[in-house]
Amino acid sequence: MSKIIGAIEIGTSQAKAMVGEVTENRPLNIVGVATRPNEGMRKGEIVDFNKAADAVHAAIAEAEKMSGTTVDSVYLSQTGCHLRGQMLTGSASVSASDNRVSVSDLERASAEATRREPAAGRSYIHHVRTPIVLDGKVVDDPVGMLGKKIDLGYWSIDGDDQAITLALHVLHNYSLDVSDLILSSIASSTMMAGPDLRRAGVLVIDLGAGVTDLAVYRQGYVAYTGVVPVGGDHVTGDLSMGLRVLEPYAEKLKLEHGKASPDPSDEGEEVWIIGNKTIGDRSVSRKAISDVIHVRVVELFEIISKELGEQLDPEDLKGGVLLTGGGAELPGIEEVASKVLGLPARKASFTPGSIAPELARHENATVLGLLHYGLEDHGLPGRKRKDNEEGIFTKLKDLIGIG
Secondary structure: OEEEEEEEEEOOOEEEEEEEEEEOOOOOEEEEEEEEEOOOEEOOEEOOHHHHHHHHHHHHHHHHHHHOOOOOEEEEEEOOOOOEEEEEEEEEEOOOOOOEOOHHHHHHHHHHHOOOOOOOOEEEEEEEEOOEEEOOEEEOOOOOOEOOEEEEEEEEEEEEHHHHHHHHHHHHOOOOEEEEEEEHHHHHHHHHOOHHHHHHOEEEEEEOOOOEEEEEEEOOEEEEEEEEOOOHHHHHHHHHHHHOOOHHHHHHHHHHHOOOOOOHHHOOOEEEOOOOOOOOOOEEEHHHHHHHHHHHHHHHHHHHHHHHHHHOOOOOOOOOEEEEOHHHHOOOHHHHHHHHHOOOEEEOOOOOOOOOHHHOOHHHHHHHHHHHHHHOOOOOOOOOHHHHHOOHHHHHHHHHOOO
8 A cells, every 4th residue: 555745845946846655665756756947936935926836836736747646735845034943942750650751751841842932923833853861861762761850852943924824825725735844954954964974963054046954963863953045046146247147147157167166277268158159149257157156155154154153063063064955066065165164065965776866966855855754753752653743733734724
């Protein structure tokens, strides 16, 4: 018996839809995927509902057509500068007379950690559990162990109600239910940073078109997430202004000739803007292209460095920096990241054989990660998954009137 699941990423430049088939004792099988240009987003947030909805609906329809089936519910990515994260903690004394930890002890600690309400006009979209500590020692599953006190926490992300509602209504208008909202940075990290790397400590940077998503992992758990309002579209805009060319040609120059750092071998070399050498076409210096890109890329990593501050500790991040997203394809970007952030940086890669070669591209990391993260159980030990899933998202859908 198989189950069909879907994933949607409403990105700044494009909407992506993916359909997966889950069969017991077999790996996830991707049976449909589609991408459509999206002109309804800016910096990760919807600014034109109808254009965003049209792009998403077209992508879903094409992915369903490819798969030969339909999806009833999807996992939806969330990004945008309206999102904020904070660490919430709670504790509970072990209640049993024999000092054996029970599920109810974990539930009481969890309830204390998540009892704090977000500010007015905001809602939680994600409670990502951090390590469970029993009497000062980190344990994976304390149920049945002897102890006196349980401590646990969540990296909790809340967002603007209006922004969240718009994204949900895009799918609700297509008669699709949303199984869960998943932070884009966590989705891409799930796909690109394996368990060993997350345990070693790693900073995952997802370089998108409108924004850049960050996720810091320590000891295998999320320790920080953030969204920087700078992405690949800003590089394109800089090239358009600096070289005095239209944005479509600036994007073409970036993709075909762009580098994150000037290359001495490019000195004196010219490239054509349109490429057909006809009337109206002209040449520009290849070095000039890289010079413009370099300034913006350095600025991006300086913003990240300032935001993370002391979290960029080599002792805590032995896995260094992992770059993914469409912007990670820019040649030389890992060298710039390493120099500015003071940590070894490299482009993420898919595990050989883990995904079909035609899908193994940085730009697909988030939508693939949505499916994989959604299939995992991230709840408290000892609880059935159905119980873990009820709560935060049910409350969110009730709040905005989507049942």
